[in-house]
Amino acid sequence: MANEINITFLGTSSAPPQLSRKQSAIVVKYKSHTLLFDVGEATQYQMIEQKIKFTKLTIILTHLHSDHTLGIMGLLTTRNFRNIKTPIKIIGPEWTSKFISLLFFAYRFKPDFDIEIIETSGGIVLENKDFLLESFPLSHSDTSFGYKLVTKPKIGRFNVEKASELNIPRGELWKKLQNGKVIEINGKAIHPSDVLDEVEDNSLKVIITGDTPFDETTVEYAQNADLLIHDATYPSYEEVRAKKYLHSTCTDAANVAKQAKVKRLIMTHISELHKNLEESLRDAKEIFSNCEFAEDGLKVKLKSKV
Ligand SMILES: [Zn+2]
Numbered sequence: 546m547a548n549e550i551n552i553t554f555l556g557t558s559s560a561p562p563q564l565s566r567k568q569s570a571i572v573v574k575y576k577s578h579t580l581l582f583d584v585g586e587a588t589q590y591q592m593i594e595q596k597i598k599f600t601k602l603t604i605i606l607t608h609l610h611s612d613h614t615l616g617i618m619g620l621l622t623t624r625n626f627r628n629i630k631t632p633i634k635i636i637g638p639e640w641t642s643k644f645i646s647l648l649f650f651a652y653r654f655k656p657d658f659d660i661e662i663i664e665t666s667g668g669i670v671l672e673n674k675d676f677l678l679e680s681f682p683l684s685h686s687d688t689s690f691g692y693k694l695v696t697k698p699k700i701g702r703f704n705v706e707k708a709s710e711l712n713i714p715r716g717e718l719w720k721k722l723q724n725g726k727v728i729e730i731n732g733k734a735i736h737p738s739d740v741l742d743e744v745e746d747n748s749l750k751v752i753i754t755g756d757t758p759f760d761e762t763t764v765e766y767a768q769n770a771d772l773l774i775h776d777a778t779y780p781s782y783e784e785v786r787a788k789k790y791l792h793s794t795c796t797d798a799a800n801v802a803k804q805a806k807v808k809r810l811i812m813t814h815i816s817e818l819h820k821n822l823e824e825s826l827r828d829a830k831e832i833f834s835n836c837e838f839a840e841d842g843l844k845v846k847l848k849s850k851v
């Protein structure tokens with residue numbers, strides 16, 4: 546069965562408020578996981594509108610600028626009001642822990658649920674049987690990170706004959722290999738691929754940059770991604786402003802997509818300086834044709850070929 550990721554854009558604006566676009570927030574749903582990338586001011590309203598549950602959430606902050614974090618206090622408070630007890634994970638850059646505890650102190654807020662905070666300085670931030678989430682540093686604020694989400698490929702059938710040939714005792718070690726873990730016997734590593742039948746790779750790769758200027762690091766991490774979601778704050782002719790404020794123009798985003806050979810580009814964090822979005826889209830398409838601007842409420846279904 547084809548693999549599938551569902552993405553909903555809750556907020557697609559740059560920092561200053563716009564009526565038609567709310568501040569940054571993107572929901573990525575994969576299997577039983579709901580990942581919320583950034584929590585702009587109106588996020589919980591957008592979640593209610595899009596029927597995104599508050600219960601099972603992992604919050605990922607690309608950086609701590611207010612247009613990406615203003616909604617977090619409201620969202621957490623609502624969980625208390627609704628008596629939601631499921632724990633929540635918050636992933637963000639260095640200072641996230643301090644930031645959250647200062648907010649709680651200022652609001653005299655005490656959550657009725659457990660919060661686990663993971664501060665990243667780059668590298669793997671989450672790994673489970675379904676996906677791997679990795680962060681990479683970007684040069685937007687003191688500490689900003691882009692994220693690479695890669696789903697784990699379907700695991701092949703456990704081949705008992707191969708396991709016997711390799712003298713792997715039945716039991717715990719079999720289970721580990723079946724779960725995709727590397728084991729060791731007499732100092733020799735045995736990889737799952739040694740005992741599992743081959744299946745076609747159905748993994749999907751999504752990159753979410755958050756705010757960023759054009760950055761070679763993104764090009765490197767986004768290689769062959771199924772989808773790149775990239776900052777496109779400014780129109781193509783605002784490159785001086787983009788460099789000054791460490792954001793991207795739509796053509797910067799298209800250049801990253803082209804150089805990384807991604808399959809599809811969606812541009813977001815859109816400022817009002819895009820006087821004519823169609824013109825901006827034309828400029829971006831000249832560089833990378835499979836691109837579009839996000840809108841609030843845009844839903845994207847990513848499917849693997851196999
Ligand atoms: Zn921003």
Ligand SMILES: [Zn+2]
Pocket residue numbers: 608610685686756
């Ligand atoms: Zn920012």
